[in-house]
Amino acid sequence: MKVKVIGAGGIGSALLATLPRFMRYRLPEVELWIIDGDRYEERNAERQVFDEEGNKAEVTARRIARDFPALVVRAVPEYVTDDSAVRLIREGDVVLAGVDNHKTRKILSDRVAELSSALVISGGNELTTGGIQVYWRESGEDATLPLTNQYHPEIAHPKDLLPTEHCTEQAVVAPQLLPMNSMVAAVMMNAFYAWLKKKLDYDEVYIDIVTNMVRSVNRREKTAAVLVA
Amino acid sequence: MADPVRPAVPQTTGGAPQGGPPPVGVQVVHGANQRTLPELVGRRVSEARDVLAEVMNIPRLPIAMIGGRNVEQDYVLRPGDRLEFIQEQGVKG
Numbered sequence: 001m002k003v004k005v006i007g008a009g010g011i012g013s014a015l016l017a018t019l020p021r022f023m024r025y026r027l028p029e030v031e032l033w034i035i036d037g038d039r040y041e042e043r044n045a046e047r048q049v050f051d052e053e054g055n056k057a058e059v060t061a062r063r064i065a066r067d068f069p070a071l072v073v074r075a076v077p078e079y080v081t082d083d084s085a086v087r088l089i090r091e092g093d094v095v096l097a098g099v100d101n102h103k104t105r106k107i108l109s110d111r112v113a114e115l116s117s118a119l120v121i122s123g124g125n126e127l128t129t130g131g132i133q134v135y136w137r138e139s140g141e142d143a144t145l146p147l148t149n150q151y152h153p154e155i156a157h158p159k160d161l162l163p164t165e166h167c168t169e170q171a172v173v174a175p176q177l178l179p180m181n182s183m184v185a186a187v188m189m190n191a192f193y194a195w196l197k198k199k200l201d202y203d204e205v206y207i208d209i210v211t212n213m214v215r216s217v218n219r220r221e222k223t224a225a226v227l228v229a
Numbered sequence: 230m231a232d233p234v235r236p237a238v239p240q241t242t243g244g245a246p247q248g249g250p251p252p253v254g255v256q257v258v259h260g261a262n263q264r265t266l267p268e269l270v271g272r273r274v275s276e277a278r279d280v281l282a283e284v285m286n287i288p289r290l291p292i293a294m295i296g297g298r299n300v301e302q303d304y305v306l307r308p309g310d311r312l313e314f315i316q317e318q319g320v321k322g
Binding site for chain 2: 007009010011012097098099100101102105122123124125126129130131133147151152153154155160174176181184204206207208211213214215
């Protein structure tokens with residue numbers, strides 16, 4: 001097993017503030033990859049954890065290597081595309097995704113669907129609401145629904161672009177909040193822990209930081225009940 | 230996707246508890262939040278959406294489901310129905 005964090009922005013950098021410590025003491029033999037083609041800039045400082053400007057994967061990997069020298073950490077300074085997904089996501093991987101577009105989420109889901117056993121936990125948010133989706137395959141079968149399931153046509157048929165398909169100036173910068181990114185990262189960690197303990201029994205989790213509500217949903221169970229009826 | 234439930238079709242997959250007191254309201258769910266409102270019984274799905282759009286942050290024309298089945302916007306809500314407006318996954322990260 002390798003743990004591969006895709007996206008080291010708002011959600012990803014919050015995740016990478018705690019995940020390496022968890023792995024160092026709970027999963028010391030597991031390799032951590034950080035995959036991101038973007039750069040940290042001063043304008044990211046309000047929400048993102050970094051100590052120098054530069055490629056997000058490389059900057060974060062250097063910091064983790066300093067803090068946890070016993071942990072094997074690898075930086076991959078590139079975006080995930082249809083082509084690179086085949087190379088970057090392999091059998092048995094755990095993918096923790098904090099990306100900023102649905103097209104990449106679809107690529108991740110489609111790639112995991114090609115594998116016999118793999119897990120992707122994908123987080124995303126708007127200003128004060130957000131959530132995670134879990135797509136887990138085990139021994140050639142879906143244990144949860146793909147990210148592209150019928151409840152999420154916005155991911156099955158994404159209308160946005162990959163970071164490689166537009167220049168930075170064209171990217172729409174939607175406002176985000178640090179507590180929202182942090183909450184999504186925490187819920188992703190919870191899901192990873194539940195999976196490690198073989199107690200993961202939901203497909204997605206919804207979060208609202210204003211009402212402080214969190215709700216997990218097992219869509220697969222409901223879908224199966226409807227099919228039987 | 231499951232066939233939409235239409236108003237004329239008896240609804241048998243709602244959230245009515247078995248053996249307990251009869252349900253008195255409609256439970257509406259969107260994202261992490263949920264509310265139970267007796268005054269929504271007899272109202273259409275589209276009306277429930279309009280009533281709760283602002284307070285529950287429900288977008289226009291969301292996917293609406295009861296008991297795991299899609300329902301049309303003109304489905305008339307019954308006591309014990311658990312109506313979920315599916316929240317889209319957040320885009321940003």
